[in-house]
């Protein structure tokens with residue numbers, strides 16, 4: 514049986530540090546790198562990030578939208594990117610933020626989490642806003658295939674609060690409810706459950722939330738969105754030991770030179786390590 518995602522992630526974080534670098538081929542970044550905004554540019558960009566990062570960071574997170582933009586040829590590049598990154602030792606979190614009614618969610622889960630799928634990834638970002646229970650086919654397949662999910666709980670963007678901070682009739686807000694579902698999913702798992710939450714590093718003090726879900730916390734927002742590694746202990750408290758901070762543009766803007774990309778990731782990794790040492 515495949516080792517569960519949570520166990521594989523814990524080991525990789527311990528060996529390589531917790532940094533996740535995003536593969537976000539924005540049109541503007543392709544231009545900054547001197548590439549054309551076309552499939553060849555997309556391929557060169559993604560290859561370069563994989564070459565620079567996959568043998569050293571714990572997690573790479575390709576942002577599907579920037580590949581889908583080019584249709585089937587973009588998806589072909591995404592397939593290769595995922596496969597090459599995994600072959601070089603990184604765990605791949607596919608950032609496709611899928612969410613649908615249960616019967617269709619099963620299809621999305623097959624597309625990314627079935628071991629024979631061309632886009633098979635170690636984990637997938639999903640949206641619980643059709644109801645957490647709508648994700649159950651993805652939870653079931655992830656358990657079977659040793660993969661994981663990152664469920665949007667408290668997102669890094671300022672608009673997220675209108676949904677996620679909404680208070681339910683039981684007095685709990687929506688984001689806290691999602692965290693509660695994930696804690697239940699991960700109960701008893703060692704060393705770490707496979708069902709993570711997305712919690713923005715930009716959100717300030719989250720001490721009113723139960724962030725200890727016995728699963729990973731993907732924390733986007735470091736770098737371009739204004740959060741810094743030094744914010745992590747303040748935002749996450751003791752749960753910071755399970756945080757996987759994501760940096761996309763903050764690293765990618767240093768390309769296309771492989772050495773410069775590595776140096777930028779290393780700077781973030783060192784700052785993150787220093788910030789989390791005290792937790």
Ligand SMILES: O=C(O)c1cc(=O)[nH]c(=O)n1[C@@H]1O[C@H](COP(=O)(O)O)[C@@H](O)[C@H]1O
Nearest residue numbers: 576638668669670711733737738760761762
């Ligand atoms: O699920 C995500 O990864 C995600 C959730 C969230 O709340 N906020 C967020 O920024 N992200 C993603 O994380 C990446 C952040 O990129 P940068 O702002 O360039 O570092 C993008 O790919 C976003 O889509």
